[in-house]
Amino acid sequence: MELSEITVHRMNPQIDPGLHVWGWEIPVYLFLGGLVAGMMILGGHLLVRGHGRRPQSVCHRLPALAIALLSLGMLALFLDLEHKRFVWRLYTTFEITSPMSWGAWILLLVYPALVAAFLVARGTLRPDLARRIGQLNMALGALLGIYTGILLSALGARPLWNSALLGPLFLLSGLSSAAALVHLLARDREEQTLFMKADNAFLATELVLLVLFFLGLVSSTRVHLEAARLFFGGPLTALFWVFVVGLGLVVPLVIQPLAVRHRVAHTAVAPLLVIAGGLALRFVIVYAGQMSHWR
């Protein structure tokens, strides 16, 4: 038998025997960031379409909720930092090659945009500004959503994350979770149907992106193929296929089109599954990425 054995005499915490630097905080932050990104795009879209003038529209309730959820996400991110009292160092520089630095500055722009949308909702801003603010929210939401994925793909040493597709994948996942949430919150019939239909489109696109993501991995080098194996027989197989793909994508994709055509009753089940699936996706990707390596 051909022998190939490597023994590393090193036992650094969080590094050995396998990298584990990120626990629940980062997946939760990435999920909430993506959800808020989706809410900004969808809420912004409603403002652009003039729903700001409808008192019943769900777009009036989104900005405050988005601010609260984003702040929760930022709290999770802060809890993860190991050198907390230097957190302000993020804002004494702009590092052009670091997605995290981009993210820190994007977050700084996202808050005022959400506050502006909140003021529109309260009726304190001129309605003709509503359209502009809607566009701004859509643009910043897209940036925020993509950044949450690119953040991981820039970490070269983890083959699973070395795909620019993580950006669009997380954006779409954020959009589908947001559409599900907005659908749950909407009172206006037209808006309810709009977001359920939109959610179906987002989920279908997400499924396609996932397939492309895996195709990219398996058609690349040995280490990328091994990273993909984490989901095909590896330790994350059940979690990924049951929770992310099965319950989070496929089941809602079956239920929701039927609900749109009134074949089954409108319930909260499918939207809740979509939201839970979005959270599961972040956990699975963050954990799997840390398990993948070049050695």
Next chain:
Amino acid sequence: MARYGMVIDTARCVGCMDCVVACKTENGVPDGYCRDWITEEARGRFPTVHLEIRSERCNHCDNPPCVTCCPTGASHVEAGLGRIVLVTHDVCIGCKACLASCPYDARFIHPEGYADKCTFCAHRIQKGEDPACVAVCPTRCMHFGDLDDPHSEVSRLLEARRNHALLPEAGTGPRIFFLT
């Protein structure tokens, strides 16, 4: 401009770990952590098994992903000191992006919260001394110097002997070479 690196002769290294102890003492590395370590790699088919013992540490890469991903600039290339890769402790927020980005797992979070790793003993090389691990090695298997200077000891060794770096395929441009 200098480009510091190391050349380590695996034909001489016996894995005594003096380099590990020297580093811990010289740099006050806390208990339970290490900036350099020994790796043993056995390959082949019995009875022709080949064992390579390596003293490993941060490779002070030419293309360091730990620097490009750092959001604060704490991880940086010290241009004035042989382009070695250093971390400024009171700029680091402990986000751990650099730990996740290093294919060699060379970094860790110091108990005080900042990212830490081998510095090539910056405080010693500034004075023209060798890093502690190099200075202490009883088999004299480690060599430190300027890879860009064709007359340096490291350049001459790389010219004369067969050698390899770790995971060159990861694209980081590692600057620690192992003579075989």
